[in-house]
Amino acid sequence: MGAQTLESGESLPDVTVAVQTWGRLNADASNAVLIEHALTGDAHVVGPSGPGQPTAGWWPGLIGPGCAIDTARYFVVATNVLGGCRGTTGPGSLAPDGRPWGSRFPNISVRDQVAVEAQVADLLGITSWRLVVGGSMGGMRVAEWVASYPTRVRSAAVVASTGAASADQIAWGQAQILAISHDPDYRGGDYYDQGVVPAHGLGLARRIAHTTYRSASELEDRFGRDGQDGENPLRGGRFGVESYLDHHAAKLVGRFDAGTYVTLTRSMSTHDIGRGRGGLAAALRPYTGDLHVIAVDSDRLFPVELSEQLVRARGSGSVQLIHSDYGHDGFLIEIDQVAAAVDRALSSGTAREARHVR
Secondary structure, eight states: OOOEEOTTSOEESOOOOOEEEESOOOTTSOOEEEEEOOTTOOSOOSSOOBTTBOSOOSSTTSBSTTSSBOTTTOEEEEEOOTTOSSSSOOTTSBOTTSSBOGGGSOOOOHHHHHHHHHHHHHHHTOSSBSEEEEETHHHHHHHHHHHHOGGGBSEEEEESOOSBOOHHHHHHHHHHHHHHHTSGGGGGGOOTTTTOOOHHHHHHHHHHHHHHHSOHHHHHHHHTTOBOTTOOGGGTOOBHHHHHHHHHHHHHHTTOOHHHHHHHHHHHHTOBTTTTTTSHHHHHTTOOSEEEEEEETTOSSSOHHHHHHHHHHHTSOOOEEEOOSSGGGHHHHOHHHHHHHHHHHHHHHHHHHHHHHO
16 A cells, blocks of 8 residues: 555555455445454454454454344445554564564554555545444544544444553553563564564463453352362462463464564554544544444443543543443453444434435
């Protein structure tokens, strides 16, 4: 897509973006929906695993014929985010000198990521989105779309996310970044052509993160103080909850890049739609479309208060709650509730446009 000037003042000489689509764009390009993935997600929102795609879709049941985002009606787009490792330019991509970017990959922001997505929309002939929806890091990009391109978003759904990263989130992110960067195999970010992978550091980062993704009560109810089957903690064996974290660490190490994890975590920490715009309220003021703010009631990483903060900045509406015992991951698990919220976002936009026509 050509050179990209970044918010930091640095630049990327060329950017490739991986895109997946479902449905068909109608004649006036008015039926386009953008799905934004979270930290370790990608453009494969729904569908089975297969060649080049090691995992099944991360939001199953949301997109397709008869689903909340009905592909008989809507043209659905998902991109792998700038800095990613699933087809989009990131630290593991080759720089112009033919070597991986590694530590030379510039710092990027959520605002940079959305600017790239806007160029993708241009290339697809989409001047405005019928709906932009995403959770967690994806919800950050939804909020940034509203602030950066208010006339290009008719309806937005920010799910389990925030308009600006909190100190608590930045702190958790730092611990994860340090876990990776202190792994000797990370090599300052330049491990790509060295025949090593910082698996230990990435696995530790995932353990830290996954603890924040689930609620304390869910972990207690599910594992308590029980040892893992066949293991005795008094003899050095693992607790059940430790085995659970080990499992998720191994899964991520098998499919995700540590350099990308660092890059995207840093971008999340700098997220603030009010930066340079006079604060959250001022950033949202130009937006006249529908803003749906959806929170998970047991979320301890993106607590409900952050969603309430975004609603207060908007000056209207209220937070829609998803009830879940699972914590932050509830936005990925409670598919029926998420689908209902997405349906409301699409329906409210339709009603709003009908009133405008009359």
